[in-house]
Amino acid sequence: MRHLLSAADLDHQSAVRLLDRAAQLSVVSDRAVKKLPTLRGRTIANLFFEDSTRTRLSFEAAAKRLSADVITFTAKGSSVSKGESLKDTALTLEAMGAEVIVVRHGASGAAYRLAHSDWISASVVNAGDGTHEHPTQALLDAYTIRAHLRDGLGDLTDLRIVIVGDVLHSRVARSNVLLLSTLGATVTLVAPPTLVPVGVSSWPCAVTYDFDEALADADAVMMLRVQAERMSAAYFPSVHEYSRSYGLTDRRARLLSEHAIVLHPGPMNRGMEISADVADSPRSVVVDQVANGVSVRMAVLYEVFGARAEISPEGISHV
Amino acid sequence: MTSPARVFDADDIGRVISRIAHEIIERSRGAQNLMIVGIHSRGVPLAQRIAERITVIQGAPCPVGELDVSMYRDDVALRGARPVNATHIPAHGVDGQVVVLVDDVLFSGRTVRAALDALNDIGRPASVQLAVLIDRGHRELPIRADYVGKNLPTSLTETVQVRVLEIDGVDDVLVERKASA
Numbered sequence: 327m328r329h330l331l332s333a334a335d336l337d338h339q340s341a342v343r344l345l346d347r348a349a350q351l352s353v354v355s356d357r358a359v360k361k362l363p364t365l366r367g368r369t370i371a372n373l374f375f376e377d378s379t380r381t382r383l384s385f386e387a388a389a390k391r392l393s394a395d396v397i398t399f400t401a402k403g404s405s406v407s408k409g410e411s412l413k414d415t416a417l418t419l420e421a422m423g424a425e426v427i428v429v430r431h432g433a434s435g436a437a438y439r440l441a442h443s444d445w446i447s448a449s450v451v452n453a454g455d456g457t458h459e460h461p462t463q464a465l466l467d468a469y470t471i472r473a474h475l476r477d478g479l480g481d482l483t484d485l486r487i488v489i490v491g492d493v494l495h496s497r498v499a500r501s502n503v504l505l506l507s508t509l510g511a512t513v514t515l516v517a518p519p520t521l522v523p524v525g526v527s528s529w530p531c532a533v534t535y536d537f538d539e540a541l542a543d544a545d546a547v548m549m550l551r552v553q554a555e556r557m558s559a560a561y562f563p564s565v566h567e568y569s570r571s572y573g574l575t576d577r578r579a580r581l582l583s584e585h586a587i588v589l590h591p592g593p594m595n596r597g598m599e600i601s602a603d604v605a606d607s608p609r610s611v612v613v614d615q616v617a618n619g620v621s622v623r624m625a626v627l628y629e630v631f632g633a634r635a636e637i638s639p640e641g642i643s644h645v
Numbered sequence: 646m647t648s649p650a651r652v653f654d655a656d657d658i659g660r661v662i663s664r665i666a667h668e669i670i671e672r673s674r675g676a677q678n679l680m681i682v683g684i685h686s687r688g689v690p691l692a693q694r695i696a697e698r699i700t701v702i703q704g705a706p707c708p709v710g711e712l713d714v715s716m717y718r719d720d721v722a723l724r725g726a727r728p729v730n731a732t733h734i735p736a737h738g739v740d741g742q743v744v745v746l747v748d749d750v751l752f753s754g755r756t757v758r759a760a761l762d763a764l765n766d767i768g769r770p771a772s773v774q775l776a777v778l779i780d781r782g783h784r785e786l787p788i789r790a791d792y793v794g795k796n797l798p799t800s801l802t803e804t805v806q807v808r809v810l811e812i813d814g815v816d817d818v819l820v821e822r823k824a825s826a
Contacts, residue, residue, distance in 0.1 A: 341727070350713065350729040359766040362716040392716075628716075632726020 483510035491550035666698035
C-alpha cells in the first residue's frame with residue numbers, strides 16, 4: 327500500500343489486516359509508555375487545506391505514537407492565502423524531508439492528483455478530499471463496528487448498517503459504503519431525494535427514503551453531518567422538517583434493536599441529525615470512534631512506510 | 646542446492662526444552678519471581694513448553710507471556726511492514742521479575758535488541774535472561790544467550806529453520822543452503 331487514496335484501494339484481506347494491526351497497536355494507548363520507536367527519524371507532513379479538528383489531531387497523535395516527526399500545515403495563516411498552489415506547497419513539504427503527506431483538501435481528487443502527478447515521490451494518505459472520499463474515517467468506523475458487534479475479530483459479514491443523512495456532500499458515506507461492503511456488511515443509505523448523489527445505483531448498497539423502515543433490523547446506524555457549508559441550494563425546507571424525517575430522534579432510537587449502536591463522524595449538529603439524548607446515550611459510540619481513529623491511523627502510517635521499503639520508486643501504487 | 650539436513654528431531658527438541666527448564670530453575674534458585682516470555686512467532690510455543698516443564702518440576706505455576714517486537718525493529722525502512730502480533734504479559738507485569746526471553750534462533754541479535762527495548766517500555770524487570778533453541782553465530786550486536794539448546798556453526802549462505810508443532814505441524818530443525826548461493 328504505497329498510498330491510501332480511496333477505500334476502494336483496500337481489498338478484503340488488506341482491510342482485515344489493517345484492522346487487526348490497529349487492534350494490536352491500540353494496546354499501546356493503555357500502557358504507561360504510549361510510544362513505539364518504529365518510525366523514529368521519519369517525517370510526516372499534515373497538509374490541511376480545510377478545517378479539521380479530530381482528523382488532524384488524530385493523525386498527529388498517531389504519528390507521534392510511532393515516534394515520527396510531524397510537520398503540520400494549515401491553509402489559514404500560510405502562503406496559500408498569498409496564492410501558493412497545491413503543487414508548490416507539496417514540493418515545499420517534501421523539500422523539508424516529508425516522506426508521507428497526509429492531505430485534506432476541498433477539491434475532490436486532490437489526493438489522487440498529488441499521488442499520481444510525478445510532482446513528488448512522497449506517499450500520500452487521503453484525509454478527506456472534497457465530497458469524494460475519507461478512507462481512514464471508514465476504517466475507524468469499521469473498526470468501531472467490529473469492536474462492538476464482532477468482538478474485534480474477522481470481518482463484518484451479515485451485519486446491516488444504515489447510513490443516514492447528507493449523502494450527497496459526504497465523503498464519509500462514500501468511503502464507508504465501499505469499505506463496509508468489502509468487509510461483507512449490507513449497507514443501506516437513507517437520505518432525502520435531494521441529497522442522494524447521481525450515480526448511486528452503481529454503489530454497492532441499497533437506497534431508501536424511509537428512515538423508520540430501515541431502522542428496524544439495523545445493527546449499526548451511522549448519522550452523517552448536514553454539511554451546511556457545502557450546500558449551494560435549498561435541499562430541504564427547514565431544519566425542523568429535516569430532523570423529523572431524517573434525524574435520529576428519541577422516538578426513532580426506541581425503534582432500534584437492543585444491540586444496535588449509533589455512530590457519527592463528528593462534529594455533530596445536536597438537535598438536527600441527532601438528538602442530544604441519543605448522542606449521549608449508551609449506544610452512542612462517538613467517543614470510541616475518536617479513540618479508535620488514532621490506532622487505525624497508526625496502522626495506516628506503518629503500512630504506508632513499510633510499502634516504501636518494499637517497492638521500487640516506479641513500482642505499484644496500490645495494494 | 647542440496648536437500649535440507651535435519652539437525653534436530655522432535656525428541657531432541659523435547660530433551661532440550663527439558664534441560665533448559667532445569668537450568669533456568671537451577672540458576673534462579675527455585676523460580677520465585679520468574680516469568681518466561683516468548684518472542685513471536687516461534688519463541689511463543691517454545692516459551693509455553695519451557696513454562697509447562699518448570700510448572701511440572703516445581704509443582705507451582707510458572708507465568709508465561711508473549712512479546713511482539715515488530716514495532717521495535719530497526720529495519721522497517723529496509724524490510725517493510727511486518728504482521729503485528731499480540732503482546733501478552735501476565736497481569737502482575739514485568740516489574741521486579743526475572744524475565745527469561747525465549748526465541749527459536751539467535752543470529753544477528755537484532756531481534757533480541759528489539760525485544761529488550763519492547764520490554765523496557767512495558768516495565769522494569771529485575772533482570773532479563775535469554776534462552777534460544779539454536780545459536781547459529783554471526784552476531785552483529787554484543788548479545789549472548791544464557792541458555793542454548795545447540796550451538797550450530799553455520800555459514801551465511803545457509804538458512805536455519807526451526808519448525809514447531811503448534812505453527813508448522815512438526816517439531817524439527819532444518820539447515821539448508823540458500824538456493825542463490
